[in-house]
Structures are given as structure tokens and as C-alpha cells.
Amino acid sequence: LCAKSMHDASKPRTLTGRDRAERLSRSDVLTCLGGRLADLQFSAASITKHVLAPLAAAAYIYAPRPLYDAQGQTGVAWLLELNRDRAVYVDVVDEDAVSRSVATDLSHDPRFGRMLMIGGNWLGGIPTNSSPFLPPPKLAAKGEFFNYLQHEKCLRFSEQMGRRHRWHRIIYTRTDFIWRCPHPPMSLLNASSLWMPSTGWDDYGGVYDNHAVLSVGSQARTFLGGLATIRSREALELLLPLTGPHNWISPETYLGARLDKEGIAVARYPQCAYRGCAALSLEPADMKSCSKELAKSRSDCDPCTGARLEYPWEFSAAMTVARCFRDRQQNSWEAEGLGDCHAKPIPFPEEHGFRWALPDITGLVEPSDKCRASFTELHHHGLQQVLQEFPYGVESWTNTAQDRRIFLSVVAECRKIMGGRYLVFYIAH
8 A cells, every 4th residue: 555645755753852742742641552563554544543543642652672673663654654743652672681580580589489380371471581491482472471561661651751741541552453443532431440342252251451441540550560560479469369270360360350459440341443463574485384283263363364363252342333333423432322332242253254264173274365355355444444534645555465576566666656755554464
């Protein structure tokens, strides 16, 4: 997709301290975006349209240092371009160094051994990092711990900036969320409760942790304080009563225990976003070599299907609510519509175009091109809707997922024809 910027391309993007202060003064909502920077290449437009713009929110982004590569930098540049009039802060963290530091600190305390005996994935990559004989875990194996680190960074940033700027609310969300309708305004979400979207599926024995609207103070410190609670060893006392031979402690369980301890009430509102992902480095040869044994039981961003979804029921909830919102023909949420759409039953994901990757049990494996095509259509439709309301003109759609060389030639052609006055936005299908 080549999109023409209506701004002066020669305008410098470097902000002075006065510029930042002036932009920050317009915002009383801080939105913390955690996750991979590369995902912003396909999510930045919907995040801007449906979250940052309607809430007049400032944004704080944090990510692992190894992922601040060319694709990550492109994702950040796209978000910055769409939010020239808002305060956006970017922080890159060396997660392995932090993981080692935390694990080393914990290993000196005998209570740490008892933590390791609590079953589940709630500690993320900390156990592996506590061993001098094993390499640091990779990707999902350490993802849960890095979520705690992201929360910690968000909390520290909000408190640091809060010394000279007052936040009324803090939103924690993700860079890989694709938004299909606007975020509810803060005026409809009572500050006495911690608000989370309803996905119909993803609490995993505790409380959904991918998105939350927090009041400054106890709510923010509790939701974002998972790492601090581990470091203080309070997590041990919190979780021991929940352990058992058949109990699996997830990050959601851990979050629920923290909220219960502080007596924080959780309220729900309709889900308008779902998690996707971008396997942007995947080559066609890699997809062809994917064996049937690697095929998973759901389409969750794996090379066997090429699908761009993480949680099917979260996707279904978002699509159902978005349809309800469109049917009401309003530009923003009001209380009655929020309640009506929240009451809509969530259908099976297949009704919204989801395709399952069948395991090779019966010999029936759904062709990857069929699965891929369904999401190609969905993302084209959604992004076209988003871009129609931005000061960018859509010149052309190009599907380059099957051949990276075609993509590179399109990039070069766009830059040559459009003289650097355009952004090149790559949608991985």
C-alpha cells in the first residue's frame, strides 16, 4: 500500500522539549503499548483512529531491543507519522539483561525455590534465566515475563511524567491489536472500577490481561505491579493458596490474585479489538517446508496457515461488537449502545471468516492458501475503512506475501515514482 502524506514531507520530526510539553498538555490519558514494534506496520492506523485520536491520548511504546530492527523502526515511523499532533514516546529495553538481573536477585532467597515449584507459566522466562548453564529463553518462552517488564516500564513512566503532568487514566494495550470500532470514552467508564473488555474466552482462570483501563493509584500499581510483587516475594504468599497437583497458574491467575488482595472491582465493556501478528520475515520457501506435524489446532500466526490471529474468540467478540456499532450508525459510543452491544452473543469464529488449521489426524489439512485468503480479505476491508478517514490517499493494493522480491520492487517503485513524499506500508498476509 502506498499512501500519500498530505503533510510537508520536509518538515523535521525531531521534537523540542517545548513541543513535547505542549502536546502533552492536551492529554489526560496515557496509553501504554506493549509488544513487537513490527506489528505497528499493520496496526498503527487502527490504533490511531480508534484509540489515540478519540481519547486524545499520549502514547508510550516499549519493546525488546533485538526487535528494534528495520521492520520495527518502520512500524514506529508509521505510528509517529499518523500522530504528528500527539505526544508519543518510544523506549527500547534489553529484556535478557533485565531477566538475568531479576533471576540473579531472586536466586539468593530460599523462597525463590518455592516459587519455582508453583506450576504454570506465570514466571515466564525467569526460571531458565536463573540457571548459569542454560541459554536465555527465546520468544514465547520468555514472553510472560517480558509482559511484567512492560507493565513495570509503563508504571514508572506514568509516575515519572506524573510529577509534572497529571494523568486521569492509564490504558494498557498492545501493539498487535487490530481495532474494528472506537474505544469507549472515559466518561462511560466509572473510575472506581478497573475496566477490561469482554472476550468471552480469554480469562484463563483469572483476569484478561491484554487490555485494561486503569485509574491512577492503586489500580495502576496493582495491574502493572506483577514484577514488583515477584521481586518482593509477595507473589509466593498470594499464589500458594491457589496451588495444587492439578492447578496451572497463568499470568491471568496471578493478576486475578493481586486484584483480589487489593479489593479492586473489575468491570467489563464490549471488545473492539483482536490480537494479530506479523511474520514479516517469513519467506515462501519456509512456508512450503512446513511439515504436517507442525500444523496446530488453531490458526495462531504460525507458518503452516499464514493466519494473522492470536485468539479466535477474541477475534469473534471484536467482529461482533464492531458490526453492532456500525448498525447503530453512530460516530462514538453512548451508554445505551455500549450496553446493547455488550449483550450481543458471541458466535463461533467461523461465522466471521475464521478458518481452522486442521491437524493431520484424519488426513484432512486445510490448504494454507484458503486460510490465508480469508485474512487477506478481512485485513484489506478493515484497513481500507480506517484509511478512508485519514489525510492519506490510497493509491494501490499489492499482495506481496507470496514473493518478497515483488514486495521489494514495489517499495522501490513507490519511492521512485513518489519522490519520497509517500509512506510505504507493507501488509503481510
